[in-house]
Amino acid sequence: MNMAEKxxxxxxxxALLLGAALCLLVGLARSVAIRRFTGWIAAASLxxxxxxxxxxxxxxxxxxxxTPYIKLAVVxxxxxxxxxxxxxxxxxxxxxxxxxxxxxFEPGLVIRGEFFxxxxxxxxxxxxxxxASDLVWLFLALELTSLxxxxxxxxxxxxVEAQExxxxxxxxxxxxxxxxxxxxxxxxxxxxxxxxxxxVDAANQQIAAQGxxxxxxxxxxxxxxxxxxxxxxxxxxxxxxxxxxQGATTAVTAFLAFVPKTAGFVAxxxxxxxxxxxxxxxxxxxxxxxxxxxTMTVGNVLGLMQSxxxxxxxxxxxxxxxxMLVGLLALHGSGxxxxxxxxxxxxxxxxxxxxxxxxxxxLGSLQARGEEAETFxxxxxxxxxxxxxxxxxxxxxxxxxxLPPMIGFLxxxxxxxxxxxxxxxxxxxxxxxxxxxxxxxxLRIASACFFGDSExxxxxTPGISRPLAAGIAAxxxxxxxxxxxxxxxxxxxxxxxxxxxxxxxxxxxQPPAATTASR
Amino acid sequence: xxxxxxSLTLAHYLFTGAVLFVLGVIGFISRRNLIIMFLCTEMMFxxxxxxxxxxxxxxxNDTGQTFxxxxxxxxxxxxxxxxxxxxxxxxxxxxxxxxxxxxxxx
Numbered sequence: 001m002n003m004a005e006k007x008x009x010x011x012x013x014x015a016l017l018l019g020a021a022l023c024l025l026v027g028l029a030r031s032v033a034i035r036r037f038t039g040w041i042a043a044a045s046l047x048x049x050x051x052x053x054x055x056x057x058x059x060x061x062x063x064x065x066x067t068p069y070i071k072l073a074v075v076x077x078x079x080x081x082x083x084x085x086x087x088x089x090x091x092x093x094x095x096x097x098x099x100x101x102x103x104x105f106e107p108g109l110v111i112r113g114e115f116f117x118x119x120x121x122x123x124x125x126x127x128x129x130x131x132a133s134d135l136v137w138l139f140l141a142l143e144l145t146s147l148x149x150x151x152x153x154x155x156x157x158x159x160v161e162a163q164e165x166x167x168x169x170x171x172x173x174x175x176x177x178x179x180x181x182x183x184x185x186x187x188x189x190x191x192x193x194x195x196x197x198x199x200v201d202a203a204n205q206q207i208a209a210q211g212x213x214x215x216x217x218x219x220x221x222x223x224x225x226x227x228x229x230x231x232x233x234x235x236x237x238x239x240x241x242x243x244x245x246q247g248a249t250t251a252v253t254a255f256l257a258f259v260p261k262t263a264g265f266v267a268x269x270x271x272x273x274x275x276x277x278x279x280x281x282x283x284x285x286x287x288x289x290x291x292x293x294x295t296m297t298v299g300n301v302l303g304l305m306q307s308x309x310x311x312x313x314x315x316x317x318x319x320x321x322x323x324m325l326v327g328l329l330a331l332h333g334s335g336x337x338x339x340x341x342x343x344x345x346x347x348x349x350x351x352x353x354x355x356x357x358x359x360x361x362x363l364g365s366l367q368a369r370g371e372e373a374e375t376f377x378x379x380x381x382x383x384x385x386x387x388x389x390x391x392x393x394x395x396x397x398x399x400x401x402x403l404p405p406m407i408g409f410l411x412x413x414x415x416x417x418x419x420x421x422x423x424x425x426x427x428x429x430x431x432x433x434x435x436x437x438x439x440x441x442x443l444r445i446a447s448a449c450f451f452g453d454s455e456x457x458x459x460x461t462p463g464i465s466r467p468l469a470a471g472i473a474a475x476x477x478x479x480x481x482x483x484x485x486x487x488x489x490x491x492x493x494x495x496x497x498x499x500x501x502x503x504x505x506x507x508x509x510q511p512p513a514a515t516t517a518s519r
Numbered sequence: 520x521x522x523x524x525x526s527l528t529l530a531h532y533l534f535t536g537a538v539l540f541v542l543g544v545i546g547f548i549s550r551r552n553l554i555i556m557f558l559c560t561e562m563m564f565x566x567x568x569x570x571x572x573x574x575x576x577x578x579x580n581d582t583g584q585t586f587x588x589x590x591x592x593x594x595x596x597x598x599x600x601x602x603x604x605x606x607x608x609x610x611x612x613x614x615x616x617x618x619x620x621x622x623x624x625x
Contacts, residue, residue: 135586136582136585136586136589139586139589139590139593140589140593143593143596143597147596147597147600150600150604151600151603151604154604154607155607160611160612163604163607163608163611164608166604167553167604167605167608170600170601170604171547171553171556171557171560171601174557174560174597174601175544175547175560175563177593177597178540178543178560178563178564178566178567179563181564181567181590182540182563182566182567182570184567184586185536185567185570185571185574185583185586186570188571188574188582188583188586189533189570189573189574189577189578192574192578192580192582193582194582194583194586
């Protein structure tokens with residue numbers, strides 16, 4: 001691919017970067033009224049980016065490949081996240097005083113413009129990850145996704161926990177980056193190339209010459225997988241998740257639960273795509289098998305023991321990474337309806353993202369004792385004070401649990417179905433048992449909302465954007481659960497296999513794709 | 520007698536890179552001072568850089584060295600971020616000891 005085509009492909013990212021630069025500039029304005037525009041600028045640049053992607057898809061004849069699929073998902077979910085995040089900077093207790101000039105300027109506290117700029121930078125990174133066709137590009141895109149999130153965690157909340165968890169997140173992130181970078185170096189060493197297509201060629205030559213790929217290449221891919229596991233919070237790189245998710249403000253937590261994870265899975269799909277067709281070295285199969293089994297078990301078992309809802313959701317997000325790793329094993333799949341792991345992961349990312357963001361947005365919409373709601377006590381008896389939010393929470397946890405009417409159910413069917421078709425029955429049994437275990441803590445959240453005694457100290461956060469975001473996410477999870485056929489077939493196209501045949505789920509009269517439903 | 524510099528092979532450079540990387544990992548795990556921990560991640564990055572340059576020389580192409588330039592850029596960005604975060608935390612805590620973070624338990 002030459003330079004001009006490459007640049008033509010990244011117009012959506014350029015739009016987001018311009019939006020981020022504009023946010024930084026406007027964020028410097030003296031007047032509060034002007035600074036308030038930064039959120040709208042971020043929203044506008046997301047919409048422009050989405051429009052550019054849609055135009056590119058139309059030009060390509062309506063075929064949605066992996067890259068546009070991820071970009072559209074990022075735009076759609078990014079808009080919901082932006083609605084959740086819109087209130088973050090205001091929550092800092094001194095921000096208003098500083099903005100009004102009653103307190104001296106404190107850069108750590110006035111973060112409105114920068115916050116939205118970092119938000120957009122990180123989303124740009126995810127989009128660029130989906131564009132990657134070269135190891136250097138992939139590395140830069142992954143770092144662009146992660147570096148802003150470290151700042152967002154550390155500065156989003158005026159509490160020492162947020163700063164500590166931000167520092168912890170940063171240090172582990174830097175170490176993980178070094179690990180996958182060493183993996184990239186070994187891949188380069190084994191093949192002499194950094195471009196994905198040339199690496200695949202070199203690997204094919206090694207297969208032709210020796211019947212296997214070189215141990216150096218296998219080691220490189222293994223190290224890369226381990227390093228990228230940090231981004232998806234998979235075992236052995238999972239232990240930061242609970243602390244960081246708890247320490248960050250709820251809106252940033254929702255961001256962390258979706259954005260770096262999406263980048264991580266796209267990177268994993270790209271890295272496994274470096275292997276020649278139909279050949280996965282046993283070492284990599286076993287690594288993924290063990291990682292998947294451990295990740296979901298650790299996530300679910302530790303999730304049972306938490307008293308803080310944010311920590312429960314953090315462990316739930318670890319467990320969901322485990323489920324998606326199951327799909328990763330079935331990556332080199334046939335085009336069957338249930339056979340393609342890539343498509344299943346792409347679909348599940350959206351399913352998981354909507355449900356998790358819905359749950360976090362509900363937490364962010366509530367306040368207890370001047371802080372965001374976090375514990376089971378805070379949401380106890382929610383149905384009597386905030387019936388709509390309780391309903392949204394119920395829909396979200398049911399979708400995370402994977403009960404039939406919700407989108408999470410479809411997602412799990414596809415993930416586990418693809419793994420069964422590839423013969424990983426044992427792993428699917430573990431995954432189903434894990435889903436059963438997860439019911440305990442998901443239903444604990446739901447029963448706290450519906451059957452607990454309200455202590456009456458929980459009030460809603462001012463502003464409509466968070467409850468609205470929660471509602472949109474939950475309704476999208478419900479509608480797509482009923483009418484997910486279009487999204488499923490889109491995900492399957494994006495997974496790289498033509499959808500020529502009639503499949504079981506698609507019914508032609510149900511049009512809404514992810515983007516239209518969630519806007 | 521041959522010049523020892525001419526008998527250096529790829530393996531020597533790879534070994535140097537691996538040693539830097541592993542020392543970085545060990546230091547990162549065993550040290551508790553935030554700045555030392557950050558320097559250890561930098562050492563891991565430099566180990567990767569040595570490896571990349573060695574492979575670049577071995578394969579007779581410049582891709583690896585290009586990679587190193589980007590790597591150094593990111594390492595610089597991370598250093599700026601790390602110092603910012605460490606200063607932020609130091610002002611709250613008055614210590615750089617990672618063990619002092621007792622607020623949250625995994």
